Amino acid sequence: MIKIKNTIRRALPQVILTRLRRAKAKFNSMITGIPIVPPGTDWVGYETLIGFMQSNDLLGVAGDLVEIGTFLGGGVCKLSKYLEKKEELKEIICNRLF
Numbered sequence: 001m002i003k004i005k006n007t008i009r010r011a012l013p014q015v016i017l018t019r020l021r022r023a024k025a026k027f028n029s030m031i032t033g034i035p036i037v038p039p040g041t042d043w044v045g046y047e048t049l050i051g052f053m054q055s056n057d058l059l060g061v062a063g064d065l066v067e068i069g070t071f072l073g074g075g076v077c078k079l080s081k082y083l084e085k086k087e088e089l090k091e092i093i094c095n096r097l098f
């Protein structure tokens, strides 16, 4: 499977690959409700964190959220939009080192 993917990647022009990546990101965003953020601003991949929160019903836990190490903020933006969509009245307290 990986060999096929790599062969296709090498055969397609970069512009087509970029469009395919954007279309995939848009599709995933529509399905999950997690917004697309500017490239390079979500270093950790908050889809994984949000998936973990969903599968362990963590939104049911009382209290707000704290993010230590926000950096460019793309990840926390995704988390914030996800909470909005779920109509969760939790605050996210962010901390960033300089």
Ligand SMILES: C[S@@+](CC[C@H](N)C(=O)[O-])C[C@H]1O[C@@H](n2cnc3c(N)ncnc32)[C@H](O)[C@@H]1O
Pocket: 041, 042, 043, 044, 045, 068, 069, 070, 071, 072, 073, 074, 075, 076, 095, 096, 097
């Ligand atoms: C891998 S980046 C993740 C940034 C962001 N959460 C994201 O997902 O895009 C980790 C960030 O945590 C910060 N950091 C590391 N140790 C920290 C600490 N002890 N207190 C606060 N921030 C810390 C770093 O400066 C860096 O900005």
